[in-house]
Amino acid sequence: MYIQRRNRILRTNASIRSMVAETIVTPNDFIAPLFIDEGTGVKHEIPSMPGYYRHSLDNTVKEVKELWSLGIKCVNTYIKCKDELKDNTGKEAWNPDGLMQRTIKAIKDAVPEMIIMTDVALDPYSTYGHDGIVKDGEIVNDETVEALVKMSLSHAAAGVDFLAPSDMMDGRIGAMRQALEENGYTKVGIMSYSAKYASCFYGPFRDALDSAPGFGDKKTYQMNYANRIEAIKETLMDIEEGADIVMVKPAMAYLDIIREIKNTVEVPVSAYQVSGEYAMIKAASQNGWLDENKAIMESLTSIKRAGADLISTYFAKEAARLIAG
Numbered sequence: 001m002y003i004q005r006r007n008r009i010l011r012t013n014a015s016i017r018s019m020v021a022e023t024i025v026t027p028n029d030f031i032a033p034l035f036i037d038e039g040t041g042v043k044h045e046i047p048s049m050p051g052y053y054r055h056s057l058d059n060t061v062k063e064v065k066e067l068w069s070l071g072i073k074c075v076n077t078y079i080k081c082k083d084e085l086k087d088n089t090g091k092e093a094w095n096p097d098g099l100m101q102r103t104i105k106a107i108k109d110a111v112p113e114m115i116i117m118t119d120v121a122l123d124p125y126s127t128y129g130h131d132g133i134v135k136d137g138e139i140v141n142d143e144t145v146e147a148l149v150k151m152s153l154s155h156a157a158a159g160v161d162f163l164a165p166s167d168m169m170d171g172r173i174g175a176m177r178q179a180l181e182e183n184g185y186t187k188v189g190i191m192s193y194s195a196k197y198a199s200c201f202y203g204p205f206r207d208a209l210d211s212a213p214g215f216g217d218k219k220t221y222q223m224n225y226a227n228r229i230e231a232i233k234e235t236l237m238d239i240e241e242g243a244d245i246v247m248v249k250p251a252m253a254y255l256d257i258i259r260e261i262k263n264t265v266e267v268p269v270s271a272y273q274v275s276g277e278y279a280m281i282k283a284a285s286q287n288g289w290l291d292e293n294k295a296i297m298e299s300l301t302s303i304k305r306a307g308a309d310l311i312s313t314y315f316a317k318e319a320a321r322l323i324a325g
């Protein structure tokens with residue numbers, strides 16, 4: 001047979017395959033989410049996230065040191081708020097001695113070069129488990145934005161590198177940027193959850209922080225997963241308002257959106273491989289139905305190939321180890 005072009009030549013062996021690989025995932029790409037709890041010596045496994053833990057601050061610091069030693073340069077922190085501190089205003093969110101504020105300082109003290117991103121949203125602090133203040137059964141926008149601004153300034157005072165608002169209220173990026181400017185926090189960045197969909201894949205995360213909505217769902221603020229153009233609109237508006245990095249969330253079911261955003265914007269694009277994506281891979285692997293290591297690398301590579309410059313993933317540590325070989 002005469003064949004002019006034999007595509008299999010570039011797939012002949014591992015050496016040539018790696019030389020012509022178009023996408024390479026490195027620990028540099030990762031943002032490691034951390035769940036933090038009060039107390040000391042706490043290492044609580046999240047039942048719906050096997051192998052993932054909620055740590056007290058002492059163990060969190062150990063974890064951050066380990067992540068740094070594996071080449072991971074960024075963590076995104078989420079705290080579990082005590083029930084007695086929750087209310088409808090979310091005011092514990094801007095307590096200068098709150099768990100989040102103490103976490104920022106502890107990580108900065110222990111590993112100063114680690115980039116710290118903090119979750120900015122009211123749900124862990126809300127008795128209703130919603131990302132905003134509730135009035136007459138509705139999540140009110142503008143008052144919530146005022147609360148998010150207070151929360152942002154308290155994170156900035158504690159030394160955060162990037163605020164990562166995950167709430168999806170309108171106008172919050174502009175309000176946060178303005179407040180940072182007015183208060184002299186000109187080095188604090190904003191990674192906006194710009195295209196955040198109302199997704200069932202957040203279930204295990206809400207178990208981890210005990211933050212499931214007490215009534216209704218999040219569809220009046222998070223996006224309808226049927227929509228594509230809206231993701232571009234949200235993202236462009238966040239950039240206009242001052243976001244340094246934008247995010248698409250979840251990742252695996254939204255690879256088309258990641259690509260489209262990447263083709264449209266001129267800022268770094270991140271994607272969040274969320275708790276439910278982690279849970280699916282873990283559960284199937286534990287049953288012997290998937291090869292876990294292969295599923296981790298294939299999923300992360302596909303997210304990067306889709307256009308993500310950064311990937312927030314619960315597999316950060318495992319993947320960094322796999323990459324190191």
Ligand code: PBG
Nearest residue numbers: 121123166201202205274275276
């Ligand atoms: C809360 C928040 C959520 C996630 C990140 N920030 C849950 C939600 O919106 O209900 C989900 C992350 C994950 O599932 O891994 N604002």
